[in-house]
Amino acid sequence: MAQDLDYLKETPSQTAGPYVHIGLAPGAAGFDIYRRELGADIAGPNARGERIRIEGSVIDGSGSPIKDVLIETWQANSKGLYVDPNDSSAVEDGFSGFGRVISDFETGKWAFETIKPGSTPGRNGKVQAPHVSMWIVARGINIGLNTRLYFEDETDLNATDPVLNLIEPENRRATLLAKRSETKGKTTYRFDVVLQGLNETVFFDI
Amino acid sequence: MDNFAEYYQRDREWQPSALSSGYKTSVARSPQYALISLENTVSELTGPRFGHADIDPLDKDLIQNFANSGESPIGERIILHGRVLDENRRPVPNALVEIWQANAGGRYRHKKDTYLAPIDPNFGGCGRTLTDEQGYYFFRTIKPGAYPWRNWVNNWRPAHIHFSVFGEAFAQRLVTQCYFEGDPLIDKCPIIKTIPDSKAIDMLVAPLDLNASVPLDSLAYKFDIVLRGRRSTLFENRLEGN
Numbered sequence: 001m002a003q004d005l006d007y008l009k010e011t012p013s014q015t016a017g018p019y020v021h022i023g024l025a026p027g028a029a030g031f032d033i034y035r036r037e038l039g040a041d042i043a044g045p046n047a048r049g050e051r052i053r054i055e056g057s058v059i060d061g062s063g064s065p066i067k068d069v070l071i072e073t074w075q076a077n078s079k080g081l082y083v084d085p086n087d088s089s090a091v092e093d094g095f096s097g098f099g100r101v102i103s104d105f106e107t108g109k110w111a112f113e114t115i116k117p118g119s120t121p122g123r124n125g126k127v128q129a130p131h132v133s134m135w136i137v138a139r140g141i142n143i144g145l146n147t148r149l150y151f152e153d154e155t156d157l158n159a160t161d162p163v164l165n166l167i168e169p170e171n172r173r174a175t176l177l178a179k180r181s182e183t184k185g186k187t188t189y190r191f192d193v194v195l196q197g198l199n200e201t202v203f204f205d206i
Numbered sequence: 207m208d209n210f211a212e213y214y215q216r217d218r219e220w221q222p223s224a225l226s227s228g229y230k231t232s233v234a235r236s237p238q239y240a241l242i243s244l245e246n247t248v249s250e251l252t253g254p255r256f257g258h259a260d261i262d263p264l265d266k267d268l269i270q271n272f273a274n275s276g277e278s279p280i281g282e283r284i285i286l287h288g289r290v291l292d293e294n295r296r297p298v299p300n301a302l303v304e305i306w307q308a309n310a311g312g313r314y315r316h317k318k319d320t321y322l323a324p325i326d327p328n329f330g331g332c333g334r335t336l337t338d339e340q341g342y343y344f345f346r347t348i349k350p351g352a353y354p355w356r357n358w359v360n361n362w363r364p365a366h367i368h369f370s371v372f373g374e375a376f377a378q379r380l381v382t383q384c385y386f387e388g389d390p391l392i393d394k395c396p397i398i399k400t401i402p403d404s405k406a407i408d409m410l411v412a413p414l415d416l417n418a419s420v421p422l423d424s425l426a427y428k429f430d431i432v433l434r435g436r437r438s439t440l441f442e443n444r445l446e447g448n
Contacts, residue, residue, distance in 0.1 A: 008293045008432045012406045013221055014383040015229075015397060016368065019316045023306030023332045023368055030317035033272055033330045035262050038302075039254075061234035068318070074253065074376045082252040085374075098254035105318065122247055133249050135379050140231030142222035142400045144379060148249075167242055196238050205216065205241040206250045206377050 013144065016137035018068045025070070025102050037100070042073065042114040044094025049078025049118070053188045054149065054178060055111035058103065058136060061196030065108025069138040073099040073112065075131070080118035116151065116187075122162045129157035129164070131176075136193065146204045149191050152177040167202055175201045210251035211436040213377045214293060222400035229396045230357050250377040256302045256336060265334045268307075268347035272330030279329035279348045281310025285418055285426040286384070287344035290337045290371060293435025297341025301433070302372040304334040305345060312353030321353055346424065349386070357396055364391035364398070373433045384429045387413045 021029040025037055043051075057065040076082045077091045083098075084090040091097070103110040114132075122128040129150055136145040150158055158164055158177070167173050178189035193201045224236035244250070264271050269278060286305075290298040308314045308331065311323035315331050329348060337343045350365045366383045373379075385392050392398060392411065401407050409432070418426035 006295070007435065008291060008295055009220055009406065009409065010217065010293060010434050011380060011382055011409055011432045012401045013380060014368075014400075014410070015232075016370070016381045018318060019306065019314045020368070020370075020381075022314060022316050022330075023304050023334075023370055026330070026332055029315065031272075031315055031330060033332060034265060034334075036260065038256065038260060061236075061238075066235070072379070074249070076249075082248060083255060084252075085255050096254055120248055123245060128247060128249065131249070133376055135376065137381050138235065140229070140233075140235035142224055142226060142229070142232055142236075144381060145224075145237065163244060163247070166244070172239075195235055200237055200239050202239075203237050203241050204244040205218065206244045206246065 013142060015139055015142055016070060018139040020068070020070045020137060021102060025100060028102050039072065039096075039098050039100030041094075042075070042096060042099040042112065043077075044092065044096065046092040047077060047095045047115045048092065049115040050187060051113065052116050053111060053113050053186065054132070054191055055109065055188060056191040056193065057108045057110070058138070058193040059195065065103070066138055067103055067105050067108045069103045069108070069110070069136060071101045071110065072135045073101060073114075074133040074135075075114065075117040076120050078115055078118045080120045082120070119157060126162045127157070127160070129154050129161035131163075134193075146206050147193065147201055148176055148204070149178050149189075150176050151180065151189060153180050172202050175199060210248065210375070211438060212246040212251065213375070213434045213436045216434060220403060220406050222402070226396075226400040229400050232400070246377060251375050253372065253375040253378070256300070256372065258336065261334055261336065266343075266345050268330065268333045268345060270346075271333060273328035277328045279309065279326050281348035281351075283346070283424040284349050285344060285346055285420065285424050286367065286412070286429060287342070287415075287418060287426065288412075288429040288431065289341040290343065290373070290431045290433060291341055292373070292433050296435075297337070297339070298373045298433055299337055299339045299341055301337040301341065301343075302334065303337060303343045303431075304332070304370040305347075305367050306332040307347065307350040307367040308353055310348050310351050312351030323351065323353065352391055361396060362391055362394070364389045364395055369429075369431065371431055371433060378433045380431070380433060382431070383410060385411045386427060387411055
Protein backbone atom coordinates (compact mmCIF):
# COMPACT_ATOMS: atom_id res chain seq x y z
CA MET A 1 0.00 0.00 0.00
CA ALA A 2 1.21 3.44 -0.85
CA GLN A 3 1.05 6.24 1.66
CA ASP A 4 -2.22 7.94 2.46
CA LEU A 5 -2.64 11.27 0.68
CA ASP A 6 -4.09 12.57 3.93
CA TYR A 7 -6.87 14.69 2.49
CA LEU A 8 -10.21 14.80 4.26
CA LYS A 9 -13.46 14.05 2.47
CA GLU A 10 -16.10 16.72 2.12
CA THR A 11 -19.02 16.35 4.53
CA PRO A 12 -21.93 14.78 2.63
CA SER A 13 -24.86 16.99 1.75
CA GLN A 14 -28.40 16.33 2.97
CA THR A 15 -31.63 17.95 1.90
CA ALA A 16 -32.49 21.29 3.48
CA GLY A 17 -35.98 19.85 4.03
CA PRO A 18 -39.27 21.73 4.02
CA TYR A 19 -38.43 23.79 7.11
CA VAL A 20 -35.24 25.45 5.87
CA HIS A 21 -36.93 28.78 6.65
CA ILE A 22 -36.59 28.18 10.40
CA GLY A 23 -32.85 28.28 10.01
CA LEU A 24 -32.24 30.72 7.18
CA ALA A 25 -35.35 32.92 7.06
CA PRO A 26 -37.20 32.46 10.38
CA GLY A 27 -39.55 35.36 9.74
CA ALA A 28 -41.08 33.32 6.94
CA ALA A 29 -41.49 30.32 9.26
CA GLY A 30 -43.76 32.48 11.38
CA PHE A 31 -41.59 33.87 14.15
CA ASP A 32 -39.11 36.66 14.76
CA ILE A 33 -35.94 35.74 16.56
CA TYR A 34 -32.95 37.45 14.97
CA ARG A 35 -32.03 41.09 15.07
CA ARG A 36 -31.41 40.92 11.33
CA GLU A 37 -31.95 38.21 8.73
CA LEU A 38 -29.10 37.71 6.30
CA GLY A 39 -29.43 38.22 2.55
CA ALA A 40 -32.50 40.46 2.73
CA ASP A 41 -30.92 43.40 0.87
CA ILE A 42 -28.61 42.48 -1.99
CA ALA A 43 -27.54 45.81 -3.45
CA GLY A 44 -28.09 48.28 -0.63
CA PRO A 45 -29.15 51.91 -1.07
CA ASN A 46 -25.89 53.25 -2.52
CA ALA A 47 -25.34 50.83 -5.39
CA ARG A 48 -24.99 52.38 -8.81
CA GLY A 49 -26.52 50.80 -11.89
CA GLU A 50 -29.94 49.82 -13.13
CA ARG A 51 -32.42 48.81 -10.41
CA ILE A 52 -34.19 45.65 -11.49
CA ARG A 53 -36.61 43.07 -10.16
CA ILE A 54 -36.13 39.37 -10.84
CA GLU A 55 -39.02 36.97 -10.40
CA GLY A 56 -39.92 33.41 -11.22
CA SER A 57 -40.79 29.95 -9.98
CA VAL A 58 -38.96 26.68 -9.58
CA ILE A 59 -40.92 24.00 -11.44
CA ASP A 60 -40.69 20.28 -10.62
CA GLY A 61 -40.98 17.30 -12.96
CA SER A 62 -44.77 17.26 -12.69
CA GLY A 63 -44.95 20.87 -13.90
CA SER A 64 -45.83 22.16 -10.44
CA PRO A 65 -44.15 25.15 -8.79
CA ILE A 66 -42.15 24.23 -5.71
CA LYS A 67 -43.58 26.04 -2.71
CA ASP A 68 -40.80 25.49 -0.19
CA VAL A 69 -37.69 26.40 -2.17
CA LEU A 70 -34.86 28.63 -0.93
CA ILE A 71 -32.53 30.30 -3.41
CA GLU A 72 -29.28 32.06 -2.64
CA THR A 73 -27.99 34.57 -5.15
CA TRP A 74 -24.49 35.94 -5.63
CA GLN A 75 -23.50 38.69 -8.01
CA ALA A 76 -21.07 41.47 -8.86
CA ASN A 77 -21.90 45.16 -8.78
CA SER A 78 -22.59 47.22 -11.89
CA LYS A 79 -18.85 47.55 -12.53
CA GLY A 80 -18.39 43.79 -12.39
CA LEU A 81 -16.72 43.78 -8.97
CA TYR A 82 -17.52 41.25 -6.26
CA VAL A 83 -17.23 41.97 -2.55
CA ASP A 84 -13.52 41.68 -1.77
CA PRO A 85 -12.65 40.52 1.76
CA ASN A 86 -9.34 42.36 1.53
CA ASP A 87 -10.70 45.66 0.24
CA SER A 88 -13.96 46.92 1.68
CA SER A 89 -13.93 49.93 -0.66
CA ALA A 90 -14.05 47.75 -3.78
CA VAL A 91 -17.85 47.98 -3.95
CA GLU A 92 -20.37 50.57 -2.82
CA ASP A 93 -21.00 50.82 0.93
CA GLY A 94 -23.90 48.49 1.73
CA PHE A 95 -23.53 46.37 -1.40
CA SER A 96 -23.34 42.69 -0.32
CA GLY A 97 -24.08 40.95 -3.63
CA PHE A 98 -25.70 38.17 -1.62
CA GLY A 99 -29.38 37.38 -1.43
CA ARG A 100 -31.67 34.84 0.17
CA VAL A 101 -34.97 34.42 -1.59
CA ILE A 102 -37.84 32.12 -0.68
CA SER A 103 -40.95 31.16 -2.58
CA ASP A 104 -44.48 31.96 -1.50
CA PHE A 105 -45.93 28.98 0.40
CA GLU A 106 -49.19 29.15 -1.59
CA THR A 107 -48.08 30.00 -5.12
CA GLY A 108 -44.40 29.04 -5.31
CA LYS A 109 -43.56 32.46 -6.79
CA TRP A 110 -40.43 34.27 -5.67
CA ALA A 111 -38.92 37.65 -6.46
CA PHE A 112 -36.05 39.85 -5.44
CA GLU A 113 -34.82 43.39 -6.06
CA THR A 114 -31.24 44.13 -7.01
CA ILE A 115 -29.12 46.00 -9.50
CA LYS A 116 -28.05 44.60 -12.84
CA PRO A 117 -24.49 43.29 -12.51
CA GLY A 118 -21.68 44.21 -14.90
CA SER A 119 -19.39 41.92 -16.87
CA THR A 120 -16.83 39.98 -14.84
CA PRO A 121 -13.46 38.45 -15.69
CA GLY A 122 -13.52 34.90 -16.98
CA ARG A 123 -10.71 32.40 -17.24
CA ASN A 124 -7.77 32.98 -19.56
CA GLY A 125 -8.49 36.65 -20.07
CA LYS A 126 -12.02 36.14 -21.35
CA VAL A 127 -15.03 38.22 -20.31
CA GLN A 128 -18.12 36.79 -18.65
CA ALA A 129 -21.46 38.32 -19.58
CA PRO A 130 -23.45 39.83 -16.69
CA HIS A 131 -24.96 37.04 -14.62
CA VAL A 132 -26.25 36.12 -11.19
CA SER A 133 -25.06 32.86 -9.63
CA MET A 134 -27.82 30.87 -7.93
CA TRP A 135 -27.86 28.00 -5.44
CA ILE A 136 -31.14 26.19 -4.94
CA VAL A 137 -32.18 23.98 -2.02
CA ALA A 138 -35.51 22.46 -1.00
CA ARG A 139 -37.09 19.30 0.30
CA GLY A 140 -36.21 16.50 -2.14
CA ILE A 141 -33.04 18.21 -3.41
CA ASN A 142 -30.25 16.05 -2.00
CA ILE A 143 -27.44 18.41 -2.88
CA GLY A 144 -27.85 22.10 -3.69
CA LEU A 145 -28.23 22.93 -7.38
CA ASN A 146 -25.97 25.56 -8.94
CA THR A 147 -27.10 27.55 -11.92
CA ARG A 148 -26.65 31.02 -13.43
CA LEU A 149 -29.09 33.64 -14.57
CA TYR A 150 -28.10 35.64 -17.66
CA PHE A 151 -29.97 38.60 -19.18
CA GLU A 152 -31.57 38.03 -22.57
CA ASP A 153 -30.98 41.62 -23.70
CA GLU A 154 -27.17 41.26 -23.36
CA THR A 155 -27.10 39.66 -26.78
CA ASP A 156 -23.52 40.44 -27.77
CA LEU A 157 -21.91 39.57 -24.44
CA ASN A 158 -23.99 36.40 -24.10
CA ALA A 159 -22.85 35.27 -27.55
CA THR A 160 -19.22 35.30 -26.43
CA ASP A 161 -19.74 34.23 -22.80
CA PRO A 162 -17.32 31.36 -22.10
CA VAL A 163 -19.73 29.55 -19.75
CA LEU A 164 -22.79 29.72 -21.99
CA ASN A 165 -20.61 28.49 -24.83
CA LEU A 166 -19.60 25.44 -22.79
CA ILE A 167 -23.16 24.17 -23.09
CA GLU A 168 -22.99 21.94 -26.12
CA PRO A 169 -26.69 21.73 -27.04
CA GLU A 170 -27.26 25.32 -28.11
CA ASN A 171 -30.98 25.17 -27.42
CA ARG A 172 -30.27 24.54 -23.74
CA ARG A 173 -28.42 27.85 -23.36
CA ALA A 174 -31.74 29.65 -23.54
CA THR A 175 -32.75 28.07 -20.22
CA LEU A 176 -30.33 30.47 -18.51
CA LEU A 177 -31.72 33.64 -20.09
CA ALA A 178 -34.04 35.82 -18.00
CA LYS A 179 -36.72 37.59 -20.05
CA ARG A 180 -36.97 41.35 -19.79
CA SER A 181 -40.16 43.36 -19.53
CA GLU A 182 -40.91 46.93 -18.54
CA THR A 183 -43.95 48.29 -16.82
CA LYS A 184 -44.23 51.88 -15.59
CA GLY A 185 -40.52 52.41 -16.11
CA LYS A 186 -39.64 49.47 -13.85
CA THR A 187 -37.52 46.70 -15.32
CA THR A 188 -38.44 43.13 -14.45
CA TYR A 189 -36.72 39.93 -15.54
CA ARG A 190 -38.57 36.63 -15.51
CA PHE A 191 -36.53 33.51 -14.73
CA ASP A 192 -38.19 30.14 -14.20
CA VAL A 193 -36.02 27.25 -13.09
CA VAL A 194 -37.18 23.90 -14.48
CA LEU A 195 -35.90 20.82 -12.67
CA GLN A 196 -36.83 18.16 -15.23
CA GLY A 197 -37.98 17.68 -18.81
CA LEU A 198 -37.15 19.03 -22.26
CA ASN A 199 -36.78 22.55 -20.89
CA GLU A 200 -34.70 21.48 -17.92
CA THR A 201 -32.54 24.36 -16.71
CA VAL A 202 -28.80 23.88 -17.09
CA PHE A 203 -27.19 23.10 -13.74
CA PHE A 204 -23.47 23.27 -13.11
CA ASP A 205 -20.95 21.21 -11.22
CA ILE A 206 -18.80 24.10 -10.04
CA MET B 207 -8.76 39.24 -6.93
CA ASP B 208 -5.54 37.33 -7.59
CA ASN B 209 -5.46 35.46 -4.29
CA PHE B 210 -8.47 33.22 -4.82
CA ALA B 211 -7.28 29.65 -5.20
CA GLU B 212 -9.40 27.12 -7.06
CA TYR B 213 -11.33 24.33 -5.36
CA TYR B 214 -10.81 20.63 -5.81
CA GLN B 215 -13.49 18.95 -7.85
CA ARG B 216 -16.44 17.83 -5.73
CA ASP B 217 -16.60 14.02 -5.38
CA ARG B 218 -20.07 13.35 -6.73
CA GLU B 219 -19.83 9.63 -5.95
CA TRP B 220 -19.31 10.41 -2.29
CA GLN B 221 -22.15 12.93 -2.23
CA PRO B 222 -25.76 11.76 -2.64
CA SER B 223 -27.00 11.71 -6.21
CA ALA B 224 -29.93 13.94 -7.07
CA LEU B 225 -32.31 11.05 -7.75
CA SER B 226 -32.83 8.45 -5.04
CA SER B 227 -36.08 6.55 -5.43
CA GLY B 228 -36.33 5.64 -1.74
CA TYR B 229 -36.67 9.34 -0.94
CA LYS B 230 -39.78 9.96 -2.95
CA THR B 231 -39.69 13.75 -3.11
CA SER B 232 -36.38 13.56 -4.96
CA VAL B 233 -38.02 11.76 -7.89
CA ALA B 234 -39.66 14.88 -9.36
CA ARG B 235 -37.10 17.33 -7.99
CA SER B 236 -33.90 15.86 -9.44
CA PRO B 237 -32.42 17.08 -12.73
CA GLN B 238 -32.22 14.37 -15.38
CA TYR B 239 -29.51 15.82 -17.61
CA ALA B 240 -25.88 15.65 -16.58
CA LEU B 241 -24.47 18.64 -14.75
CA ILE B 242 -22.23 20.85 -16.88
CA SER B 243 -18.74 20.86 -15.37
CA LEU B 244 -17.49 24.37 -14.81
CA GLU B 245 -13.95 25.32 -13.96
CA ASN B 246 -13.94 27.93 -11.20
CA THR B 247 -14.19 31.58 -12.15
CA VAL B 248 -14.26 34.62 -9.92
CA SER B 249 -18.03 34.07 -9.59
CA GLU B 250 -17.50 30.77 -7.78
CA LEU B 251 -14.32 31.70 -5.92
CA THR B 252 -15.80 34.68 -4.11
CA GLY B 253 -18.59 34.85 -1.57
CA PRO B 254 -20.30 37.12 0.90
CA ARG B 255 -18.53 38.06 4.12
CA PHE B 256 -20.31 37.84 7.42
CA GLY B 257 -19.14 39.58 10.56
CA HIS B 258 -19.96 39.93 14.20
CA ALA B 259 -22.05 42.99 13.39
CA ASP B 260 -24.46 40.71 11.51
CA ILE B 261 -25.32 38.39 14.38
CA ASP B 262 -25.92 38.56 18.12
CA PRO B 263 -23.78 36.53 20.58
CA LEU B 264 -27.00 35.03 21.98
CA ASP B 265 -27.90 33.63 18.54
CA LYS B 266 -25.82 30.50 19.27
CA ASP B 267 -27.67 29.69 22.50
CA LEU B 268 -30.92 27.96 21.55
CA ILE B 269 -31.70 27.36 25.22
CA GLN B 270 -31.97 31.10 25.77
CA ASN B 271 -32.53 32.79 22.42
CA PHE B 272 -36.30 32.25 22.34
CA ALA B 273 -37.11 31.45 25.99
CA ASN B 274 -39.35 33.61 28.10
CA SER B 275 -37.55 35.35 30.90
CA GLY B 276 -36.66 32.89 33.66
CA GLU B 277 -37.89 29.85 31.71
CA SER B 278 -36.16 27.11 29.67
CA PRO B 279 -37.12 24.76 26.88
CA ILE B 280 -38.05 21.19 27.81
CA GLY B 281 -35.67 18.34 26.98
CA GLU B 282 -32.13 17.10 27.21
CA ARG B 283 -29.71 20.04 27.32
CA ILE B 284 -26.74 19.54 24.99
CA ILE B 285 -23.67 21.31 23.74
CA LEU B 286 -23.02 20.76 20.05
CA HIS B 287 -19.52 21.77 19.06
CA GLY B 288 -16.81 21.09 16.52
CA ARG B 289 -14.60 22.56 13.86
CA VAL B 290 -15.10 23.58 10.28
CA LEU B 291 -12.12 22.35 8.26
CA ASP B 292 -11.40 22.03 4.58
CA GLU B 293 -10.21 18.95 2.71
CA ASN B 294 -6.62 20.07 3.34
CA ARG B 295 -7.32 19.88 7.12
CA ARG B 296 -7.00 23.64 7.39
CA PRO B 297 -9.45 25.36 9.72
CA VAL B 298 -12.01 27.63 8.04
CA PRO B 299 -12.21 30.77 10.17
CA ASN B 300 -15.17 33.12 10.07
CA ALA B 301 -17.46 30.52 8.51
CA LEU B 302 -21.15 31.21 9.01
CA VAL B 303 -22.75 28.16 10.69
CA GLU B 304 -26.53 28.18 10.94
CA ILE B 305 -28.63 25.40 12.48
CA TRP B 306 -32.31 24.57 12.77
CA GLN B 307 -34.15 21.72 14.40
CA ALA B 308 -37.30 20.29 15.94
CA ASN B 309 -37.91 20.56 19.67
CA ALA B 310 -37.60 17.69 22.18
CA GLY B 311 -40.98 16.35 21.09
CA GLY B 312 -40.05 16.30 17.39
CA ARG B 313 -42.11 19.37 16.41
CA TYR B 314 -40.80 22.31 14.39
CA ARG B 315 -41.80 25.88 15.07
CA HIS B 316 -42.91 26.36 11.47
CA LYS B 317 -46.34 27.36 10.34
CA LYS B 318 -46.36 24.44 7.88
CA ASP B 319 -45.56 21.74 10.49
CA THR B 320 -48.70 20.03 11.78
CA TYR B 321 -47.25 17.09 13.73
CA LEU B 322 -49.28 16.39 16.88
CA ALA B 323 -46.38 16.89 19.31
CA PRO B 324 -46.67 20.23 21.10
CA ILE B 325 -44.83 23.45 20.30
CA ASP B 326 -42.48 24.39 23.13
CA PRO B 327 -43.20 28.01 24.08
CA ASN B 328 -39.58 28.51 25.08
CA PHE B 329 -37.91 27.03 22.01
CA GLY B 330 -37.43 28.68 18.63
CA GLY B 331 -35.26 25.99 17.07
CA CYS B 332 -32.65 28.00 15.22
CA GLY B 333 -29.20 29.39 15.94
CA ARG B 334 -26.21 30.82 14.13
CA THR B 335 -22.60 31.65 14.82
CA LEU B 336 -19.24 32.35 13.17
CA THR B 337 -16.24 30.06 13.56
CA ASP B 338 -13.20 31.44 15.34
CA GLU B 339 -9.62 31.61 14.02
CA GLN B 340 -9.21 27.83 14.49
CA GLY B 341 -12.50 27.07 12.76
CA TYR B 342 -14.17 26.24 16.08
CA TYR B 343 -17.87 26.73 16.78
CA PHE B 344 -20.32 25.72 19.48
CA PHE B 345 -24.04 25.83 20.17
CA ARG B 346 -26.10 25.21 23.26
CA THR B 347 -29.43 23.58 22.53
CA ILE B 348 -31.97 20.84 23.31
CA LYS B 349 -31.61 17.39 21.80
CA PRO B 350 -34.35 17.16 19.15
CA GLY B 351 -36.89 14.34 19.10
CA ALA B 352 -37.52 11.85 16.30
CA TYR B 353 -40.67 12.44 14.24
CA PRO B 354 -42.73 10.69 11.56
CA TRP B 355 -42.88 11.94 7.97
CA ARG B 356 -44.84 11.11 4.87
CA ASN B 357 -42.61 9.08 2.59
CA TRP B 358 -43.37 5.41 3.09
CA VAL B 359 -46.33 4.97 5.45
CA ASN B 360 -44.23 4.37 8.53
CA ASN B 361 -41.06 6.45 8.11
CA TRP B 362 -39.46 8.25 11.04
CA ARG B 363 -36.61 10.71 10.91
CA PRO B 364 -33.85 10.05 13.43
CA ALA B 365 -33.10 12.93 15.77
CA HIS B 366 -31.19 15.45 13.67
CA ILE B 367 -30.06 19.04 13.47
CA HIS B 368 -29.86 20.80 10.10
CA PHE B 369 -26.61 22.61 9.34
CA SER B 370 -25.96 25.31 6.79
CA VAL B 371 -22.31 26.28 6.37
CA PHE B 372 -20.97 29.23 4.40
CA GLY B 373 -17.20 29.15 4.04
CA GLU B 374 -15.07 31.44 1.94
CA ALA B 375 -16.69 31.07 -1.46
CA PHE B 376 -19.95 30.33 -3.22
CA ALA B 377 -18.39 27.04 -4.43
CA GLN B 378 -18.07 25.77 -0.85
CA ARG B 379 -21.75 26.14 0.02
CA LEU B 380 -23.07 23.18 1.98
CA VAL B 381 -26.30 22.15 3.69
CA THR B 382 -26.33 18.95 5.70
CA GLN B 383 -27.72 17.28 8.81
CA CYS B 384 -26.08 16.08 12.02
CA TYR B 385 -27.27 12.83 13.61
CA PHE B 386 -26.52 11.43 17.06
CA GLU B 387 -24.39 8.40 17.94
CA GLY B 388 -26.40 5.33 18.86
CA ASP B 389 -29.71 6.31 17.27
CA PRO B 390 -31.32 3.11 15.87
CA LEU B 391 -33.33 5.12 13.32
CA ILE B 392 -30.20 6.19 11.42
CA ASP B 393 -29.97 2.88 9.53
CA LYS B 394 -33.64 3.05 8.53
CA CYS B 395 -33.85 6.58 7.17
CA PRO B 396 -34.47 7.00 3.40
CA ILE B 397 -32.91 10.48 3.46
CA ILE B 398 -29.69 9.17 5.00
CA LYS B 399 -29.71 6.30 2.50
CA THR B 400 -29.36 8.82 -0.33
CA ILE B 401 -25.65 8.74 0.62
CA PRO B 402 -24.06 5.73 -1.08
CA ASP B 403 -20.99 5.13 1.12
CA SER B 404 -21.37 4.10 4.77
CA LYS B 405 -18.12 5.89 5.61
CA ALA B 406 -19.70 9.09 4.32
CA ILE B 407 -22.74 8.49 6.53
CA ASP B 408 -20.43 8.05 9.51
CA MET B 409 -19.23 11.63 8.93
CA LEU B 410 -22.73 12.85 9.78
CA VAL B 411 -23.00 11.03 13.11
CA ALA B 412 -21.85 13.11 16.08
CA PRO B 413 -20.32 11.08 18.91
CA LEU B 414 -21.13 11.70 22.55
CA ASP B 415 -18.29 13.83 23.96
CA LEU B 416 -18.29 13.48 27.72
CA ASN B 417 -15.12 15.55 28.02
CA ALA B 418 -16.94 18.58 26.66
CA SER B 419 -20.08 18.05 28.70
CA VAL B 420 -20.88 20.23 31.71
CA PRO B 421 -21.42 18.18 34.88
CA LEU B 422 -24.94 18.45 36.28
CA ASP B 423 -25.95 20.61 33.28
CA SER B 424 -25.44 19.44 29.69
CA LEU B 425 -24.20 16.49 27.66
CA ALA B 426 -22.03 17.29 24.65
CA TYR B 427 -21.76 15.99 21.08
CA LYS B 428 -18.94 16.78 18.69
CA PHE B 429 -19.62 17.43 15.02
CA ASP B 430 -16.77 18.40 12.69
CA ILE B 431 -17.63 19.65 9.22
CA VAL B 432 -15.39 19.45 6.15
CA LEU B 433 -15.80 21.91 3.30
CA ARG B 434 -14.13 21.61 -0.08
CA GLY B 435 -10.40 22.18 -0.12
CA ARG B 436 -8.59 24.55 -2.43
CA ARG B 437 -5.28 24.49 -4.21
CA SER B 438 -2.46 26.41 -2.60
CA THR B 439 -1.58 28.12 -5.84
CA LEU B 440 -2.82 31.40 -7.18
CA PHE B 441 -5.89 31.68 -9.35
CA GLU B 442 -4.92 30.67 -12.88
CA ASN B 443 -1.33 30.26 -11.78
CA ARG B 444 0.14 26.87 -10.95
CA LEU B 445 3.73 28.05 -10.64
CA GLU B 446 3.94 27.48 -6.89
CA GLY B 447 3.22 23.77 -6.84
CA ASN B 448 0.11 21.61 -6.85
